[in-house]
Amino acid sequence: MTQLFVERFPDQARLVRLAFFNSFAAFGIGALFGLIQALHRTDVLRIVESPTYYTVLTAHGVFLVITFTIFFLVGLYQWAVTTSLERRPVDMRITKAWYWLMSIGTVIAGITILAGFLDDPPEVLGSQLSADVLFTFYAPLQGNPLFYVGLVLFVVGTWLAGVDWFRTWWAWKGDNPGARIPLPTFMVLTTMIMWYISSIGVAVAILAFILPWSLGLIDSLNPTLTRTLFWYFGHPVVYFWLLPAYLLWYIVLPKLSGGRLFSDPLARVVFILFILLSTPVGIHHQYLDPGIAEGFKYIVMTNTMFLLLPSLLTAFTVVASMEHGARQRGGEGYFGWLDALPWRNPAFTGMALAGLVFAFGGFTGIVNAGMNINYLVHNSAWVPGHIHTQVGTAVALTFMAGSYWLIPQLTGNRLVWRQAALVQVLLWFIGIVFMTNSMYRAGLVGVPRRTAEPQYAFEYDVGVGSMTELDFQLALGGFLLFISAMLFLAIIFMTWRNSESEPIVDGTIPPALSGPEDSPRVLDNLRLWIAIALVLVAIAYVIPLASIVTRGGLFGPDIGPFPVFTDPMILLEYGSKLIGMVVI
Amino acid sequence: MRIHVYERLWLVASMILIVAFIATVTYGTVGLGITMVDDREETLSPGDIDEDERFEDPRIEQVGENEFEAYVVAMTFLFQPDPIEVPANSEVTFYVTSRDVIHSFTVVGTNTNTMVIPGEVSVMTVEFDEPGEYGIICNEYCGVGHHDMEAELIVVEEDEFDLTELSVDAPDTVEPDAEIELTATVSNGLIDDLEATVTVEIGDETFQEDVTVGGDESEDVSITVDADDLGEGDHDWTVTVDDYEETGTVSVASDTDENDDGSENGEDTTDENDASSTVEDRLS
Amino acid sequence: MRISFAKLLLLIAFFIVILVEARTVFAFFGIDVSLIGIAVTGVLVISALVLWAIRPGNDEPTEP
Numbered sequence: 066m067t068q069l070f071v072e073r074f075p076d077q078a079r080l081v082r083l084a085f086f087n088s089f090a091a092f093g094i095g096a097l098f099g100l101i102q103a104l105h106r107t108d109v110l111r112i113v114e115s116p117t118y119y120t121v122l123t124a125h126g127v128f129l130v131i132t133f134t135i136f137f138l139v140g141l142y143q144w145a146v147t148t149s150l151e152r153r154p155v156d157m158r159i160t161k162a163w164y165w166l167m168s169i170g171t172v173i174a175g176i177t178i179l180a181g182f183l184d185d186p187p188e189v190l191g192s193q194l195s196a197d198v199l200f201t202f203y204a205p206l207q208g209n210p211l212f213y214v215g216l217v218l219f220v221v222g223t224w225l226a227g228v229d230w231f232r233t234w235w236a237w238k239g240d241n242p243g244a245r246i247p248l249p250t251f252m253v254l255t256t257m258i259m260w261y262i263s264s265i266g267v268a269v270a271i272l273a274f275i276l277p278w279s280l281g282l283i284d285s286l287n288p289t290l291t292r293t294l295f296w297y298f299g300h301p302v303v304y305f306w307l308l309p310a311y312l313l314w315y316i317v318l319p320k321l322s323g324g325r326l327f328s329d330p331l332a333r334v335v336f337i338l339f340i341l342l343s344t345p346v347g348i349h350h351q352y353l354d355p356g357i358a359e360g361f362k363y364i365v366m367t368n369t370m371f372l373l374l375p376s377l378l379t380a381f382t383v384v385a386s387m388e389h390g391a392r393q394r395g396g397e398g399y400f401g402w403l404d405a406l407p408w409r410n411p412a413f414t415g416m417a418l419a420g421l422v423f424a425f426g427g428f429t430g431i432v433n434a435g436m437n438i439n440y441l442v443h444n445s446a447w448v449p450g451h452i453h454t455q456v457g458t459a460v461a462l463t464f465m466a467g468s469y470w471l472i473p474q475l476t477g478n479r480l481v482w483r484q485a486a487l488v489q490v491l492l493w494f495i496g497i498v499f500m501t502n503s504m505y506r507a508g509l510v511g512v513p514r515r516t517a518e519p520q521y522a523f524e525y526d527v528g529v530g531s532m533t534e535l536d537f538q539l540a541l542g543g544f545l546l547f548i549s550a551m552l553f554l555a556i557i558f559m560t561w562r563n564s565e566s567e568p569i570v571d572g573t574i575p576p577a578l579s580g581p582e583d584s585p586r587v588l589d590n591l592r593l594w595i596a597i598a599l600v601l602v603a604i605a606y607v608i609p610l611a612s613i614v615t616r617g618g619l620f621g622p623d624i625g626p627f628p629v630f631t632d633p634m635i636l637l638e639y640g641s642k643l644i645g646m647v648v649i
Numbered sequence: 650m651r652i653h654v655y656e657r658l659w660l661v662a663s664m665i666l667i668v669a670f671i672a673t674v675t676y677g678t679v680g681l682g683i684t685m686v687d688d689r690e691e692t693l694s695p696g697d698i699d700e701d702e703r704f705e706d707p708r709i710e711q712v713g714e715n716e717f718e719a720y721v722v723a724m725t726f727l728f729q730p731d732p733i734e735v736p737a738n739s740e741v742t743f744y745v746t747s748r749d750v751i752h753s754f755t756v757v758g759t760n761t762n763t764m765v766i767p768g769e770v771s772v773m774t775v776e777f778d779e780p781g782e783y784g785i786i787c788n789e790y791c792g793v794g795h796h797d798m799e800a801e802l803i804v805v806e807e808d809e810f811d812l813t814e815l816s817v818d819a820p821d822t823v824e825p826d827a828e829i830e831l832t833a834t835v836s837n838g839l840i841d842d843l844e845a846t847v848t849v850e851i852g853d854e855t856f857q858e859d860v861t862v863g864g865d866e867s868e869d870v871s872i873t874v875d876a877d878d879l880g881e882g883d884h885d886w887t888v889t890v891d892d893y894e895e896t897g898t899v900s901v902a903s904d905t906d907e908n909d910d911g912s913e914n915g916e917d918t919t920d921e922n923d924a925s926s927t928v929e930d931r932l933s
Numbered sequence: 934m935r936i937s938f939a940k941l942l943l944l945i946a947f948f949i950v951i952l953v954e955a956r957t958v959f960a961f962f963g964i965d966v967s968l969i970g971i972a973v974t975g976v977l978v979i980s981a982l983v984l985w986a987i988r989p990g991n992d993e994p995t996e997p
Contacts, residue, residue, distance in 0.1 A: 115793075115796060116793035116794070119790065119792075119793065119795070122790075197793070199790055203750075203751050203789075205749065205750050205751075205767060206750050206751075206790075206791070206792065287768065288751060288766050288767055288768060289766055289768065289769060292751070292766070327653070327656075328652070328653065328656065330650055330651070330652070331652070331656065351764075352685065352686075353686050353753070353762060353763050353764045354686065354764045354766060354769075355686055355687070355688065355690065355763065355764065355765075355766060355769040355770060355771040355772070356688050356692070356766060356768075356769040357687065357688055358687050358688045359678075359684070359685040359687045362685060362687075363675075363678070363679075366671070366674055367671050370667050370670045370671050370674075371667055373663070373666070373667050373670070374663055374664070374667060377659070377663040377666070378656075378659075378660065378663070381655075381656060381659045382656075385655070385656075404940075408937070408939040408940050408943055409937055409938070409939035414939065414943065418946075431670060434670075434674075435670070435673075435674045435677070436674060436678055436685065437674060437677040437678045437683060437760075438677070438760075440760035440761075440762045441759075441760045441762070443753075443762050443788075444753055444755070444762075444788035444789055445788065484938065487939055487942065488942065491942050491943065491945075491946045494946055494950075495946050495949050495950070498949070498950045498953055499953060502953050502954060506957075510757075510758055511755070511757035511758040511759075511784075511786075513755070513786055513787075513788035514788065515788075515789070515790040515795075516788070516790070516795055516796045517795070517796045518796035518797075519796070521757075521784050521786060521799050522784065522799065522801070523757065523782070523783070523784030523801075525757065525758065526758050528957075528960070529956055529957045529960040530956060530957070530968070534968060538953070579651060579653070583650065583651040584650050584651075585650050612688065616688065616691075616692050617692045617768050617769070621768055622692045622693065622694035622768040623694040623695070623696050624694070624695060624767050624768050627725075627749050627750045627792070
């Protein structure tokens, strides 16, 4: 057993712990908001006013899919680069800079969102301090400028983190000329390339249009353009959440199963496919948008379907690695080997279940990607069903399970309550099945997403069972997930404080069965893949963007802001306008 | 590059699966001739909606045999018109635009679903085979009252569907020695002729007249009653055409009271009882 | 214990997953099952599973 990570790189372990701390704090808040939503939507318990629901919803989205996932990512990647290259960052000041930029960005955006709970939020930068615009912040809904400033700082922080990791790699390359990039570092670098290419979209949307517009510097913007730029980033960002989970599945899961990674070359191919294909697909979130020609949507649909390939390859490699591990542990037979897997290890069981849910969620994603059936499910509860199986389980459960393996190495403490940890991951699995099953089914009968009260004058035509039953399932699922989340935080907290112990964890990663020497060196030629990715992005986006700008103008056909306030006076104003319209 | 034989098989199977998915989606869109929401309409600034001949008066229009167009405006937090009535066995093309933020126009439980983006006009053509009632909702978060944004879509039997409008022009007050002239205007938005009976009841008197209103035309029916026959006091009148009804009251009174100094011309216009009935007021 | 605690939990979890949508699947084949019916079946099967699991196996010595 080699030395623990915390003993080899104490300062790096501290940084990873800090990143994880931010991540888990956001997770706790986000989970609480999730519970509030699950109970509110289904009308089981409404502890906030329905307009405030959207503050809760915005916070749930931003804290979970931005703060929780991405802080975990930077922590995990810092660990991966450090341990696989066996070296510290070139300049630790940059490392600290990105950590603090991201933290400050989160705090600014977080405060702006949470100020929405106040009865009378203060005026900041010319408008009320609130941002009930959800995590997609579609203009012309307008939040306080600070919300966008916070997001920008956060994203700039992640860019800097990428620079940091690239510099570590360059330094390592100087010392190891001609060596293949170690797989974990390869995954980090390819993820960051994808992130650089894709986050340009949201940066342009915010810096060129939405931020100046929220500050009152420009009067109008083109909502189709900012929306398209958002989704240019909005789909790849899901891979930004997912790829750290892939890293854990490829690097840690085979080892936990008792074996080795099946194929290193295929893992590289998978990550390269993500560089190439994850960006030129964003328009598939806009199948139902006017202002974008059908042909562009069709091109994007085919690209999206090809994105299945890396995930299908992953399914093969991961399952093959698990089977290899199980057979090393004495497993036999076509399916009998499943019995030999280390199910009592929460880190293993959590990741395995996450992978299973991911496979199921992948097929629901194909439904979304099918541009014809998308009409049935677009913006219905089906979509958060899909998100919660993918990000909410494939990613989140893998992160939690991974934490059970990583935290002892980062703290030097033994994991407490191993059986409770096992119960925790199973509880998450059961909770997500209840909740997302209800969401999928409700979505198919037309129940919308993102609404405080999906109860209308008409009745939904639920095929089997009743709406009440589906609501109950959703509420129960949400409750179980909340309990599971709290249990996770408690276990992590207690482990963190369990300093009087010696961890029983082996941090060594065995080499793959089929190593990098089996793959052509061209896979490591990152410049080539960047160039191809840019060409694909240009093919998918130049003409649609040009068309949107020609049609509606860079700053849109005179479209003013629409600040989202929960202020009663303003509500009253809209109310009277509304009544006026009805009378006319 | 060395790839395990099982992995190779899996790779091939995956590619076949992907191509099959693309093929089914292609067939389901191009093959079946289903047109997606796209960029066929010019952009339209929200500020120009009230000047746009399609959207200034959100409504249903007949444009051909069994073909209709619906012009719908979405705004925080309602749809116009509401309810939307269309006949069964028809093909309706919806034109939807937004006055403020991004909404959606979603007929619940169907694939009639589109985003509605300010500055853009969404177009989709829907076939309605059977009568029924549907909820229309906005499924894109549009502000604090998002969850209240809903409307109704009613598909009525083909032979019960009309685009008839009735408006009545009648005085409020007349002198006892004058005549009450009541004019009912029946307009027909359909292409086919409308055969209808206009029934006017005033006081104890009932008048009936059969009219034939041509496609996209309107007809006036006027009746004249001597105020003397009704006597002094308030008299209710009712005009009925098919299911549409307009009511009002006319007062027969000598002009001696406080109205003395009122200008005759002014009264002529301000006292006009100008009721109009559209689909919204329909009785049923 | 015939199977480990971990595997018992896992089996229960998977059984619950099947239970959640069992009615829909049955209804697809024209068999209507009431909600209570499914719940009772679930409780019975899970109890049976637990009882089976905690009873000592034939080929293993009874744990102290």
